Structures are given as structure tokens and as C-alpha cells.
Amino acid sequence: MTEEEYILAHSDAEPDYLALINRKTHLKMINPRMMSGHLQGRALSMFCSMIKPERILEIGTFTGYSALCMAETLSETGVIHTIERDDELEDFIMENFELSGLATKIKLHIGDAIDVIQKLDDTFDFVFIDGDKREYADYYDAVFPKVRNGGFILADNTLWDGKVLKNVSSNDSQTIEIMRFNDKIARDNRIEKVMLPLRDGLTIIRKK
Numbered sequence: 016m017t018e019e020e021y022i023l024a025h026s027d028a029e030p031d032y033l034a035l036i037n038r039k040t041h042l043k044m045i046n047p048r049m050m051s052g053h054l055q056g057r058a059l060s061m062f063c064s065m066i067k068p069e070r071i072l073e074i075g076t077f078t079g080y081s082a083l084c085m086a087e088t089l090s091e092t093g094v095i096h097t098i099e100r101d102d103e104l105e106d107f108i109m110e111n112f113e114l115s116g117l118a119t120k121i122k123l124h125i126g127d128a129i130d131v132i133q134k135l136d137d138t139f140d141f142v143f144i145d146g147d148k149r150e151y152a153d154y155y156d157a158v159f160p161k162v163r164n165g166g167f168i169l170a171d172n173t174l175w176d177g178k179v180l181k182n183v184s185s186n187d188s189q190t191i192e193i194m195r196f197n198d199k200i201a202r203d204n205r206i207e208k209v210m211l212p213l214r215d216g217l218t219i220i221r222k223k
């Protein structure tokens with residue numbers, strides 16, 4: 016048994032509808048590894064159960080897996096906005112939201128995250144950044160004024176397969192930009208932060 020198998024055997028199972036979306040994503044998408052998956056999905060759900068956000072924003076929907084993990088914890092009045100740039104994913108995402116029974120809690124925005132964030136007239140308790148790694152610092156700056164004091168921002172893939180620890184070539188823009196984001200977060204004294212080695216690195220940020 017691998018460490019991951021042991022961890023999953025001692026954590027909650029994926030709800031059936033998420034296991035189905037996980038399978039569909041592996042069957043139909045070229046890069047299914049982008050999906051949060053079982054362990055990180057249960058962690059996102061647990062964080063939301065702890066924080067009890069009413070208004071959530073996600074940058075990077077992909078097939079809807081992580082949006083649903085967060086949506087499952089929302090109260091009757093809670094809502095999650097999730098932004099996806101690739102309009103070819105829209106039908107697949109909506110199909111997944113419908114089969115989950117949680118569609119009424121989720122507002123999908125097809126478009127570029129920076130444009131959509133600027134148009135959203137809302138304040139958020141919890142933000143999950145999981146879009147283009149080269150744009151993390153821009154997402155952070157765009158969303159920060161819309162996060163309430165005491166609210167949380169989670170950023171995924173902040174270890175970027177361990178590449179942030181190595182000498183990177185000057186044309187590896189994703190690694191360079193993740194490193195720039197990590198350094199920016201480390202220096203920012205408006206926030207508390209902790210980086211967890213969960214899956215590909217998950218940074219938890221709390222706005223003071």
C-alpha cells in the first residue's frame with residue numbers, strides 16, 4: 016500500500032457523484048491531473064466546514080470538482096462563484112453541476128478571471144486560486160480588496176512539483192511566476208500565511 020492509498024483509506028470516501036466526475040474527467044480530459052481529486056477535495060471541503068464561508072470565489076473551474084467540494088458545505092443562503100476561461104468546458108461543467116444536485120448554489124462565469132473579478136460586486140469569505148500559474152500574483156492583487164477582513168485565500172500548486180526549490184531556466188515561466196507569487200505572499204504583512212505540503216503545495220492565507 017502506498018502512503019497515498021493509506022491516507023485515503025483513513026479519510027472520508029469521495030461522495031458518489033464526485034467519484035463519477037473524477038472518472039469522467041479521466042476519460043474525457045487530456046490533463047485530468049489538473050483536477051483536485053479525492054484527498055485535496057476532502058481537504059477543501061473540510062476547510063469550508065471549519066470556516067463556514069457564505070460567499071466563495073474560485074479561479075479555475077476545470078471540470079467543477081473542487082467547486083463542488085466547496086459547494087457541498089454551503090448553507091441555504093451560501094453561494095460559490097467559479098471562473099473558467101475555456102468556454103469549451105462549459106457544457107461538461109454544467110452537466111457535472113446538475114448531476115451533483117448542488118447547481119443552484121454555484122454561479123459559473125465563463126471568461127478571464129481578471130475581467131470577471133473586476134465585474135463581481137461582492138465580498139468573499141473564501142477564495143480558491145487555481146488558474147494559470149503565470150497569473151497568480153495578478154489574481155491575488157485583483158481579489159484582495161474583495162476579501163473581507165478575516166477571510167481566507169487558498170492558493171493551489173505552490174510547490175509546483177518541487178520545481179520552486181530548484182534552479183529554473185529563464186523560459187520556465189510557470190515556475191518563475193509561482194516563485195514570484197510565493198515570495199510576494201511571504202513578504203505581505205497584511206496577511207497570515209502557512210504553506211502546506213498537501214499534494215502539489217497548498218498555501219493558506221488569512222487577511223488580517
Ligand SMILES: C[S@@+](CC[C@H](N)C(=O)[O-])C[C@H]1O[C@@H](n2cnc3c(N)ncnc32)[C@H](O)[C@@H]1O
Nearest residue numbers: 049050051075077080081099100127128146147
Ligand atoms: C488546475 S485547473 C483547475 C482545477 C480545478 N480547480 C479543480 O481543482 O478541479 C486550472 C483551470 O483554470 C483555467 N484558467 C486558466 N487561466 C484562467 C484565467 N485567466 N481565467 C479563468 N480560468 C483560467 C484553465 O482553463 C483550467 O481549466
